[in-house]
Amino acid sequence: MDMPWMWERIVRWGLEEDVGHGDVTSWTIFEAEHWGRIAFMAREALVVAGLPAMPAICRVLPELTVELAVNDGQRVAPGTALAWLAGPTRTVLAAERVLVNILQKLSGIATMTRRVTxxxxxxxxxxxxxxxxxxxxxxxxxxxxxxxxxxxxxxxxxxxxxxxxxxxxxxxxxxxxxxxxxxxxxxxxxxxxxxxxxxxxxxxxxxxxxxxxxxxxxxxxxxxxxxxxxxxxxxxxxxxxxxxxxxxxxxxxxxxxxxxxxxxxxxxxxxxxxxxxxx
Incomplete structure (x- = not known):
């Protein structure tokens, strides 16, 4: 069963591990009112898995918004946009690596499983x-x-x-x-x-x-x-x-x-x- 808590747990763990007491790079470069967004892009052919982490991180960091472009289980070509994450630049950049790590790991498992099946x-x-x-x-x-x-x-x-x-x-x-x-x-x-x-x-x-x-x-x-x-x-x-x-x-x-x-x-x-x- 795919329950929201398991996605929230992993993104909380990831943020605690990666951000620690704060992203000193982003906090020194960007003001609080600076906004932007990131596109998560497939750089090779793959089967997508891990997208529920995106809305989960928005529940943990409610200043963020997410737009999903594909579905988990979908095969995509290189250059395909998977999702967009928007919000205060400091927060977007703090969340970026956690989400990429989750998507790369789980999509790797899904892609290899598809090769077998x-x-x-x-x-x-x-x-x-x-x-x-x-x-x-x-x-x-x-x-x-x-x-x-x-x-x-x-x-x-x-x-x-x-x-x-x-x-x-x-x-x-x-x-x-x-x-x-x-x-x-x-x-x-x-x-x-x-x-x-x-x-x-x-x-x-x-x-x-x-x-x-x-x-x-x-x-x-x-x-x-x-x-x-x-x-x-x-x-x-x-x-x-x-x-x-x-x-x-x-x-x-x-x-x-x-x-x-x-x-x-x-x-x-x-x-x-x-x-x-x-x-």
Whole structure:
């Protein structure tokens, strides 16, 4: 859910971090009555994400006004104006870098996610994110994944049961781990279990989870797992999935591919803030 508070929180954090006790450069050069505006421009082809930060900063700094030119999730060409921010020059320049940072980071995630989803657009496989996010930015980074056409996996540890290799090792096996989890939760809570070898699949299926994660499996083993499972549970592939092999993995028939690097390694895109005289 995209709530205004999460955008206000990040712009407040950004302003506190960047402005500190005041922008000494702008305060020494410009008088309080000096006004102007900035145009936020795409300097490369990209998928937009992060525009809700613009009205959010206006709620934090009500002397500012914003005009949006495009929508999040929209693909734009180089030279496209994304938004304009207007107000007292001191305030506009204090807000500029915070907004550019947010837009570049989130649009980078959305752009990379779109590159992945387009490679699979004729296949039913879902592109999923993970919990490998920047601390404090998870809601926003997962928002950016959605703008790129991806699907959010669980938002946190409280979002579902995912029994991974360390849980299995500590519990003494897949079966006891799943059964102990099932004893403690209601029937509507989904359980997913991770395996990294094909010979674990029968034990995983016998525990009747709702989903099985195939971690770092060779592609032929994934294909065999799909054949054995035969749509009885949701199959998620994860680990060592790249742009150059994601389609081959999806073509095995897995239901989803999860990519941690969408949120932790997508490069920021190039967005500029260009000064405009007047309002």
């Amino acid at each position: 387009e490679r699979l657009e004729d296949l039913p496989t879902r592109v999923l994110d993970t919990r490998k996010t920047t601390p404090g930015w998870r809601d926003l980074e997962k928002y950016a994944v959605r703008q790129g056409g991806g699907v959010n996996h669980r938002a946190g540890l409280d979002g579902g049961i995912l029994i991974k290799d360390n849980h299995i090792a500590a519990a003494g096996g897949i079966w006891p781990a799943v059964q102990k989890a099932r004893e403690k939760v209601g029937p509507l809570v989904a359980i997913e279990v991770e395996i990294d070898r094909l010979d674990q699949l029968d034990e995983a299926l016998s525990a009747s989870p709702q989903a099985i994660l195939l971690d770092n499996m060779p592609i032929p083993d994934m294909a065999e797992a799909v054949r054995i499972v035969n749509r009885r549970v949701f199959l998620e592939a994860s680990g060592n999935i790249r742009l150059d092999n994601v389609r081959a993995i999806a073509e095995t028939g897995v239901d989803g591919v999860s990519l941690g690097w969408l949120t932790h390694s997508s490069p920021a895109v190039d967005i500029g803030a260009d000064w405009r005289e007047g309002v």
